[in-house]
Amino acid sequence: MKKIIFSLLIFINVTFAQGTSGTSAKYEYRYLIDLPTAGVINRGFYSLSFEALPYGVLISRFDVGVLERFSLGISYGGSNIIGSGKIDFYKLPGINVKLRFLDESLLLPAFAIGFDSQGKGFFDKSINRYEIKSPGFYIAASKNFELLGYLSLHALLNYSLERNDNDKDLNFGLGFEKTVGEFISFIAEYNIAFNDNTGLSFGKGNGYLNCGFRFDIGDGLTIGIDFRDILKNKKINSNAADRGLFVQYIKGIF
DSSP: OOHHHHHHOOOOOOOBSSSSSSSSOOOSBBBBSSBSSSSSTTTEEEEEEEEEEETTTEEEEEEEEEEETEEEEEEEEEESSSSOOHHHHHOSSSEEEEEEEEEOOOOSSSEEEEEEEEEEEEEETTTTTTEEOOOEEEEEEEEESSSSSSEEEEEEEEEOOOOSSSSSOOOEEEEEEEOSSSEEEEEEEOOOOOOOOOOTTTTTTSOOEEEEEEEEEEEEEEEEEEEEOOTTOBSSSSSSSSSEEEEEEEEEOO
Protein backbone atom coordinates (compact mmCIF):
# COMPACT_ATOMS: atom_id res chain seq x y z
CA MET A 1 0.00 0.00 0.00
CA LYS A 2 2.86 2.37 0.86
CA LYS A 3 4.46 1.66 -2.53
CA ILE A 4 1.19 2.49 -4.29
CA ILE A 5 0.83 5.81 -2.45
CA PHE A 6 4.48 6.70 -3.10
CA SER A 7 4.13 5.87 -6.81
CA LEU A 8 0.97 7.97 -7.01
CA LEU A 9 2.73 10.97 -5.44
CA ILE A 10 5.62 10.63 -7.92
CA PHE A 11 3.17 10.40 -10.83
CA ILE A 12 1.29 13.48 -9.64
CA ASN A 13 4.45 15.57 -9.51
CA VAL A 14 5.72 14.35 -12.88
CA THR A 15 2.51 15.24 -14.69
CA PHE A 16 2.32 18.76 -13.19
CA ALA A 17 -1.32 18.30 -12.34
CA GLN A 18 -3.68 21.26 -12.16
CA GLY A 19 -7.21 20.39 -11.13
CA THR A 20 -9.26 21.18 -8.03
CA SER A 21 -6.86 19.99 -5.32
CA GLY A 22 -3.74 21.33 -3.62
CA THR A 23 -2.16 24.77 -3.75
CA SER A 24 -1.76 24.55 -7.55
CA ALA A 25 -5.50 24.06 -8.16
CA LYS A 26 -7.01 26.25 -10.86
CA TYR A 27 -10.65 25.13 -10.49
CA GLU A 28 -13.01 25.66 -7.56
CA TYR A 29 -14.62 22.97 -5.44
CA ARG A 30 -18.29 22.88 -6.41
CA TYR A 31 -19.02 20.07 -3.95
CA LEU A 32 -17.11 18.66 -1.00
CA ILE A 33 -18.44 15.09 -0.90
CA ASP A 34 -22.23 15.36 -0.74
CA LEU A 35 -22.61 19.05 0.14
CA PRO A 36 -22.59 21.80 -2.52
CA THR A 37 -20.31 24.81 -2.04
CA ALA A 38 -20.42 28.35 -3.45
CA GLY A 39 -17.90 27.34 -6.12
CA VAL A 40 -18.98 27.33 -9.78
CA ILE A 41 -17.38 25.94 -12.90
CA ASN A 42 -15.76 28.53 -15.15
CA ARG A 43 -17.70 29.92 -18.09
CA GLY A 44 -17.01 27.87 -21.22
CA PHE A 45 -15.79 24.83 -19.27
CA TYR A 46 -17.40 21.45 -18.66
CA SER A 47 -16.98 18.87 -15.92
CA LEU A 48 -17.56 15.12 -16.18
CA SER A 49 -17.42 13.15 -12.94
CA PHE A 50 -18.11 9.63 -11.69
CA GLU A 51 -18.71 8.46 -8.14
CA ALA A 52 -18.69 4.81 -6.99
CA LEU A 53 -20.42 3.98 -3.69
CA PRO A 54 -21.55 0.89 -1.72
CA TYR A 55 -24.34 -1.35 -3.08
CA GLY A 56 -22.70 -1.12 -6.51
CA VAL A 57 -23.89 2.49 -6.88
CA LEU A 58 -22.40 4.49 -9.73
CA ILE A 59 -23.37 8.13 -10.38
CA SER A 60 -22.25 10.18 -13.38
CA ARG A 61 -22.54 13.96 -13.54
CA PHE A 62 -22.05 16.49 -16.34
CA ASP A 63 -21.86 20.23 -15.62
CA VAL A 64 -21.17 23.18 -17.87
CA GLY A 65 -20.37 26.81 -17.10
CA VAL A 66 -22.97 28.79 -19.05
CA LEU A 67 -22.14 32.25 -17.69
CA GLU A 68 -19.35 33.58 -15.50
CA ARG A 69 -21.20 32.68 -12.29
CA PHE A 70 -23.94 30.38 -13.57
CA SER A 71 -23.82 26.66 -14.31
CA LEU A 72 -26.17 23.89 -15.39
CA GLY A 73 -25.81 20.15 -14.99
CA ILE A 74 -27.42 16.76 -15.28
CA SER A 75 -26.64 13.51 -13.48
CA TYR A 76 -27.81 9.91 -13.49
CA GLY A 77 -26.97 6.59 -11.93
CA GLY A 78 -28.27 3.58 -10.12
CA SER A 79 -27.45 0.81 -7.69
CA ASN A 80 -25.96 -2.62 -8.40
CA ILE A 81 -24.31 -1.23 -11.54
CA ILE A 82 -20.97 -2.51 -10.26
CA GLY A 83 -21.12 -6.19 -9.33
CA SER A 84 -23.64 -8.82 -10.37
CA GLY A 85 -27.39 -9.12 -10.51
CA LYS A 86 -30.09 -6.83 -11.80
CA ILE A 87 -29.23 -3.15 -12.18
CA ASP A 88 -31.64 -0.79 -10.43
CA PHE A 89 -31.45 2.54 -12.24
CA TYR A 90 -32.65 5.71 -10.54
CA LYS A 91 -36.21 6.79 -11.27
CA LEU A 92 -35.20 10.12 -12.82
CA PRO A 93 -32.01 11.93 -13.78
CA GLY A 94 -30.81 14.62 -11.42
CA ILE A 95 -30.89 18.28 -12.39
CA ASN A 96 -28.58 20.88 -10.88
CA VAL A 97 -28.50 24.64 -11.33
CA LYS A 98 -26.22 27.07 -9.51
CA LEU A 99 -25.84 30.86 -9.44
CA ARG A 100 -23.17 32.61 -7.41
CA PHE A 101 -24.69 35.99 -6.61
CA LEU A 102 -21.87 37.33 -4.44
CA ASP A 103 -18.15 36.84 -4.97
CA GLU A 104 -15.80 36.43 -2.03
CA SER A 105 -14.22 39.60 -0.63
CA LEU A 106 -11.71 40.33 2.11
CA LEU A 107 -14.45 40.31 4.77
CA LEU A 108 -17.33 38.37 3.23
CA PRO A 109 -17.60 34.81 1.90
CA ALA A 110 -18.90 33.94 -1.54
CA PHE A 111 -22.62 33.08 -1.68
CA ALA A 112 -24.46 30.90 -4.17
CA ILE A 113 -28.02 29.66 -4.56
CA GLY A 114 -28.94 26.52 -6.41
CA PHE A 115 -31.03 23.42 -6.89
CA ASP A 116 -29.79 19.84 -7.06
CA SER A 117 -32.15 16.87 -7.22
CA GLN A 118 -29.44 14.19 -7.23
CA GLY A 119 -29.27 12.08 -4.08
CA LYS A 120 -26.78 9.32 -3.25
CA GLY A 121 -26.94 5.60 -2.53
CA PHE A 122 -29.88 3.32 -3.34
CA PHE A 123 -33.32 4.72 -4.21
CA ASP A 124 -36.31 3.61 -2.12
CA LYS A 125 -39.32 3.69 -4.44
CA SER A 126 -41.80 3.11 -1.60
CA ILE A 127 -41.10 6.56 -0.11
CA ASN A 128 -39.57 8.13 -3.21
CA ARG A 129 -36.20 9.09 -1.70
CA TYR A 130 -32.51 8.35 -1.92
CA GLU A 131 -30.51 6.78 0.88
CA ILE A 132 -28.77 10.16 1.20
CA LYS A 133 -31.32 12.82 0.29
CA SER A 134 -30.62 15.25 -2.52
CA PRO A 135 -29.79 18.83 -1.47
CA GLY A 136 -32.84 20.25 -3.25
CA PHE A 137 -32.96 24.04 -2.96
CA TYR A 138 -29.95 25.50 -1.17
CA ILE A 139 -27.83 28.51 -0.33
CA ALA A 140 -24.11 27.96 0.17
CA ALA A 141 -21.31 30.13 1.54
CA SER A 142 -17.54 29.65 1.07
CA LYS A 143 -14.51 31.51 2.43
CA ASN A 144 -10.81 30.93 1.73
CA PHE A 145 -7.83 31.57 3.99
CA GLU A 146 -4.08 31.22 3.68
CA LEU A 147 -2.93 28.75 6.36
CA LEU A 148 0.03 26.50 5.59
CA GLY A 149 -1.28 26.51 2.05
CA TYR A 150 -5.00 27.16 1.81
CA LEU A 151 -8.00 26.46 4.03
CA SER A 152 -11.54 26.78 2.67
CA LEU A 153 -14.58 26.84 4.95
CA HIS A 154 -18.06 26.02 3.68
CA ALA A 155 -21.62 26.19 5.03
CA LEU A 156 -24.93 25.09 3.52
CA LEU A 157 -28.63 25.58 4.23
CA ASN A 158 -30.88 23.36 2.12
CA TYR A 159 -34.43 22.08 1.67
CA SER A 160 -34.83 18.71 -0.05
CA LEU A 161 -37.94 17.81 -2.04
CA GLU A 162 -37.75 14.19 -0.84
CA ARG A 163 -40.44 14.47 1.83
CA ASN A 164 -42.55 11.30 1.58
CA ASP A 165 -40.87 10.05 4.76
CA ASN A 166 -42.74 12.87 6.58
CA ASP A 167 -39.49 14.67 7.44
CA LYS A 168 -39.76 18.09 5.82
CA ASP A 169 -37.25 20.02 7.92
CA LEU A 170 -34.67 22.47 6.68
CA ASN A 171 -31.17 21.03 6.80
CA PHE A 172 -27.74 22.45 7.57
CA GLY A 173 -24.20 21.35 6.76
CA LEU A 174 -20.61 22.44 7.36
CA GLY A 175 -17.30 21.46 5.82
CA PHE A 176 -13.78 22.41 4.87
CA GLU A 177 -10.98 21.74 2.41
CA LYS A 178 -7.32 21.88 3.46
CA THR A 179 -4.52 21.69 0.92
CA VAL A 180 -1.76 19.18 1.65
CA GLY A 181 1.05 20.25 -0.61
CA GLU A 182 0.78 21.24 -4.23
CA PHE A 183 -1.54 18.58 -5.63
CA ILE A 184 -3.44 17.02 -2.70
CA SER A 185 -6.35 18.19 -0.53
CA PHE A 186 -8.10 16.78 2.52
CA ILE A 187 -11.84 17.43 2.66
CA ALA A 188 -14.41 16.86 5.40
CA GLU A 189 -18.10 17.66 5.85
CA TYR A 190 -20.83 17.23 8.42
CA ASN A 191 -24.37 16.89 7.09
CA ILE A 192 -26.48 17.42 10.21
CA ALA A 193 -29.41 15.69 8.47
CA PHE A 194 -32.23 17.45 10.29
CA ASN A 195 -34.40 16.15 7.44
CA ASP A 196 -33.51 12.49 8.07
CA ASN A 197 -34.27 11.71 11.72
CA THR A 198 -37.95 10.70 11.96
CA GLY A 199 -39.60 7.28 12.24
CA LEU A 200 -39.36 6.58 8.49
CA SER A 201 -35.87 8.02 8.15
CA PHE A 202 -32.74 6.13 7.18
CA GLY A 203 -30.67 7.98 9.79
CA LYS A 204 -30.43 7.64 13.57
CA GLY A 205 -30.11 11.38 14.22
CA ASN A 206 -26.32 11.56 14.46
CA GLY A 207 -25.86 13.25 11.10
CA TYR A 208 -23.48 12.18 8.35
CA LEU A 209 -19.77 12.86 8.85
CA ASN A 210 -17.70 12.27 5.71
CA CYS A 211 -14.08 12.89 4.82
CA GLY A 212 -11.74 12.13 1.96
CA PHE A 213 -8.67 12.97 -0.09
CA ARG A 214 -8.45 14.48 -3.56
CA PHE A 215 -5.41 13.99 -5.81
CA ASP A 216 -4.71 15.94 -9.00
CA ILE A 217 -3.05 13.56 -11.46
CA GLY A 218 -3.28 15.50 -14.72
CA ASP A 219 -4.46 18.74 -16.26
CA GLY A 220 -8.08 18.97 -15.10
CA LEU A 221 -8.11 15.36 -13.84
CA THR A 222 -8.81 14.67 -10.15
CA ILE A 223 -9.30 11.36 -8.36
CA GLY A 224 -10.39 10.82 -4.78
CA ILE A 225 -11.22 8.36 -2.04
CA ASP A 226 -13.95 9.04 0.53
CA PHE A 227 -14.80 7.63 3.94
CA ARG A 228 -18.51 8.10 4.52
CA ASP A 229 -20.84 7.94 7.53
CA ILE A 230 -18.02 7.88 10.07
CA LEU A 231 -20.56 8.41 12.89
CA LYS A 232 -22.46 5.28 11.75
CA ASN A 233 -25.69 7.22 11.39
CA LYS A 234 -27.36 4.84 8.93
CA LYS A 235 -29.83 2.36 10.38
CA ILE A 236 -28.88 -0.17 7.70
CA ASN A 237 -25.39 -1.75 7.81
CA SER A 238 -24.05 0.81 10.27
CA ASN A 239 -21.24 -1.37 11.63
CA ALA A 240 -18.52 0.39 9.61
CA ALA A 241 -17.90 3.52 7.58
CA ASP A 242 -18.60 3.32 3.85
CA ARG A 243 -15.93 3.89 1.23
CA GLY A 244 -16.34 5.66 -2.08
CA LEU A 245 -14.26 6.53 -5.14
CA PHE A 246 -14.40 9.76 -7.13
CA VAL A 247 -13.10 10.78 -10.57
CA GLN A 248 -13.51 14.21 -12.21
CA TYR A 249 -12.32 15.74 -15.46
CA ILE A 250 -12.62 19.46 -16.29
CA LYS A 251 -11.82 20.99 -19.66
CA GLY A 252 -12.56 24.12 -21.67
CA ILE A 253 -15.07 23.79 -24.49
CA PHE A 254 -13.55 26.47 -26.70
